[in-house]
Amino acid sequence: MAENSSSNMVVETFKLTKIYQNRQIALNDVTLRLEPGCVLGLLGSNGAGKTTLLRLIIGLHRPTAGWAKVFGKFMTPNAAELRRRIGYIPTNPQFPRGMTPITYLDYMARLFGLPKDVRKPRLASLIRAVDLLRVSGDSIAGFSNGMTARLAVAASLINEPDLLIWDEPTHGLDPEARRSMLELIKTLSREKTLIVSSHNLSDIDEVCNHAAVLSHGQLIYCGSLQDLKGRMRRNHFELDLEGEQKAITKSTTAIRALPEFKVVTLKHRRLELYLQEEVGGAAALANVLMTLNDNKVTLVSIRSVGQQTEQAFLDLVEKEESRGFARIYQAEAA
Amino acid sequence: MDAIAEKKPVAFNRWLPYWAVFQADVRQTLRSWVYLFWVLLSVLATVGYLLYRFGSYHEGGIVQTASVHVSQLLRWIVLGSAAIVCVLTAGSITSERGTMADSVLSRGISRYQYFLGKWHARLATVLGTFLTLGIATLISALFLLHEDLSLDGSLVALAVVAALLTTVITFGVTVSAVANSTVLGIAVLWSMLCAAGFLMSFLPPRYPSPDRTLERLPYILQGNYDLAGLAQFAGWSLLASGVAALFGLGYFSRRDV
Known part of the structure; x- marks a missing residue:
């Protein structure tokens, strides 16, 4: 994905492999490099390993083999200083009970170690920005999917991160909220590096400039979105x-x-x-x-005919499946 | 006014994440139904027991020594409510695994800070509650029963029971950091405590054991105690806690959440 030296990379993984309790191979030999300013769309069907890859990059999981570097340093569960520069949204964000948007964002900001004079103005601005001002004192427990998603966005931006990792940010949103989310991603992509995982290929097509395709835990494509579309069989x-x-x-x-x-x-x-x-x-x-x-x-x-990215994605997966045992030689061929 | 404001580097407070977890956990524990049930049960049992003994003392004329009844109450708090303390502590980390951990551990906090925050919060909550209830029980007993308590003995008794509870709490939080589910954590912790208590009852008399120490509580409350022996017991309890906490810390800092 990039020719730069490894120290300039925002995210770099090498032969990243995750096997859960010797029972399930969730990720297999994933090597990718993400340079500053990239908006990477992570594609793959259910169980392809997208969330596992993101959790390894953010240090919630430890790799079985290989490594992940963020901002040139190895990511580990204790690399708090690296995570201070990352904003993360999980697939289905859940919040501690009995909190309001203000108390929750304050808690998140304190988890980043932000002093009071920085975090208070910042959380107030974010609550206003994500349009939760009217419900800022209400319990989060009664929030709709859209409101929850907006709060998760605010939480991921509270530390003004350089890298954003958003796992299916449009999941469960109505069309209007989805549109707002995509516009936000486009705006943020002007100054930040993003990794966006999504099932919705049109979302990836709209906001990303790079794509990585996972199939059964294996990275079968990593490059620009244009190149991915170029591989499509136009028949x-x-x-x-x-x-x-x-x-x-x-x-x-x-x-x-x-x-x-x-x-x-x-x-x-x-x-x-x-x-x-x-x-x-x-x-x-x-x-x-x-x-x-x-x-x-x-x-x-x-x-x-056919949505280009979708067609290209399906072609890639189909081609990968049809290779049979020849898949063994993928790494060498690459 | 028109000058472009330069983005100043933020001076991160290194221990703020630990403090945030500590405060959030104390608040969460104080609001949990398990904690409220424990406090309510302890208060009702203590008040009921003391009033019953007070009635026997004043109406029946039977002498009710404070040292015996307070020691029984303290034993009940340790043994009777041990199951509730297990539930309170063994679910401290497991109950937040998965999606909830995503929203906390994906931020600028290390696993060490998270574990320490949780551990210290549970210690502060349970020990704080125990000491409050214990002191209230002692003061009530002074007024309601035949007074034979000594101040230093009462403080030593509270300290000894607190040391024992510290071990239970620390093992609870450690099991919580290791286990994959709350139910499993509670089962493992309860089995461990029962097995440890049973095995320690076979220790020769010169070694301090929880059951023998608790049996001696009436004498301790009266001021008749062997300070060196009790210090040794408290020391062993705290050492066991320290070892368990180090194991939990090390394991949790390397595991998937």
Whole structure:
């Protein structure tokens, strides 16, 4: 992900492995480097190892093998000085009972060792910023998911961290709250390094510039989001057509005869094309356009089908699964 | 006004995280139903017992010596409420594992500070409550029963029982740092205490054991005690506490939460 020297890295892991009680391999040989300013989207299905990786980076878990460095220093359960520069939101944030937003944020700030003259103004600003001013004296126990998420955001920013680690921050939020959260991530990404884990690929697509994909505890991709999208097999296209129905049907018949296409279907005036494997998309589409032109059919629009990041993610996982025992040689190949 | 304010480096208070955990835990313990139940039960049992003996003393004319009845009450507090103290201490860390630990241990606090904060908070709460109840019992007994207590004996008796409770509390917090669930922690702690008490009852008389020391409480309260022997007992209790706490500290600082 980065060519910089290791001391400049915000997060660096090397052959990070976590095996729970010799029963479950949660993370396997994960090596990644995150440079300052990166917004890393952590992708993977349930049980892929996303939360385990984040917990190892923050020092809540100890690695079975390998290591994790944050700001150039080894992360351990006692590395309090490193965690002072990190803001963390767990998947389902829970709060101590009987606390209000003010007492909770004050408690969090004291856990960071912030003196009174720093923490009091800061928590007041954050409560205002996350729009909890009206309920700042109410018990957290009665808060909705959205309010809980906003409080968790405030808690993760109370120490003005350089690195933010947010585990599924949009989980359980309504569309409006989700939109606010994504806007906040975009704003924060201008000056901080972020690791955002999410099931929602469109969220990652919107706010991240780098991606890491985990599958069954193994890191199968780590790089820029653009590169991930570039790996996608673009083999499904939709063409909206205009012209006489007879001409469109004739063109469709001609296109079906082309060897480059696996499936060609016509629904009303929309032509769906599935390319054969290992076929160049540009050449095949050029033949289609020529056929349409020959039959005097007008092309209204053409698009590649499928959410790009999602498709790329699914492709990666599928490719990884299909490699079978050849997966053993992944590290050497990389 | 227009000058751009420079971001000053924050001077972190190194021990503030420890203090925060300590205060939060004391507040949380004082509000817990287990603690309230323990205090209520102890107060009701003490008041009821003292009034019953007071009635026998004044109405029946039977002499009720304060030393015997106070020592019985102190023994009850240690033995009778040991189960509740186990619940109070063995769940101190296990009950906060998982998602709750995420919101505390992911901040700028070390495991050492967290463990020490929890341990000291439970010690302060349980010992503070015990000493308050003990002193109230002693003062009540002075007024209600036949007075045969000595001031120094009363203080020594309270100190000896407090040393014993310190060991129970420390083992409780240590088990809590090691166990994976509160129920398991309570079961392990209770078994350990019963086994230790049983095995120590076989010690030769020259060695101090909890049951023999508690049996001698009436004499201690009267001022008849062997200070060196009691100091040795308290010393061994505190040493056992220290060793248990070090083990808990070391283990918790290296485990997953």
